[in-house]
Amino acid sequence: MAEPQWLDSEERELWLRLVSLTILLPGALESQLKRDAGVTLFDYHVLAMLSDAEDRTRLMSDLAFFTNSSLSRLSHVVTRLEKQGWVRREACPSDGRATNVVLTDEGFAHLEEQAPEHVRTVRRLVLDPLGREGLREFSMQLGRILEAVDPDRRRIADA
Numbered sequence: 001m002a003e004p005q006w007l008d009s010e011e012r013e014l015w016l017r018l019v020s021l022t023i024l025l026p027g028a029l030e031s032q033l034k035r036d037a038g039v040t041l042f043d044y045h046v047l048a049m050l051s052d053a054e055d056r057t058r059l060m061s062d063l064a065f066f067t068n069s070s071l072s073r074l075s076h077v078v079t080r081l082e083k084q085g086w087v088r089r090e091a092c093p094s095d096g097r098a099t100n101v102v103l104t105d106e107g108f109a110h111l112e113e114q115a116p117e118h119v120r121t122v123r124r125l126v127l128d129p130l131g132r133e134g135l136r137e138f139s140m141q142l143g144r145i146l147e148a149v150d151p152d153r154r155r156i157a158d159a
Helices: 009-037 041-052 060-066 071-083 105-149
Strands: 057-059 087-092 095-103
Touching (some): 009 105, 041 087, 041 095, 041 105, 057 060, 060 071, 095 105
Antiparallel strands (some): 087 095
8 A cells, every 4th residue: 555645744734724714614603693693504504595596495405415414404404494484394396295495584584684794704704814815816726625525516606
C-alpha cells in the first residue's frame, strides 16, 4: 500500500480552519435564529427553501433531498412547523402517494420578519470579513470544492 500524501503545514492550516468553520459557523447562525426567531438553522433552511419554490410548495422527498435530510427527520421538523402554523402538508395532485409541503402565509410572514436579522448575522460573520474582492475569490474557491463534493450538482444551489 502506498504511503499517504500527508498534508504540509499550509494544507493542514487550511484544512483545520475549514473544519473549524464547518463546526462553529452553523452554531453561531443557529444561536441567532433560536434567540430571535425561535427556530433552528435547519428549520430556517426548510422555510427558506419553501419560500423560493414555485407556489411556496415542494415535494417532501425533494425537500429532504435538497436539505440533505432523511424523510424521518424532515417529517419531525415539518410536524413542528405545522404546529406553529408555518407550513402545511397536502397530497400531491400529480402523485397520490407523495406529499407536498406548503409554506403558509403565516410562515412566509414569519420568515420575512426574521430574514433581516439573519442576513445581518450572515454579513457580520461571513461577508463583511471577506470584503468584496475576498468574497469573489472565496466564492470561486468554494465552487471548486463543491464541484468535487457534488460533481453532478445535485445539491448545489445555483446563484
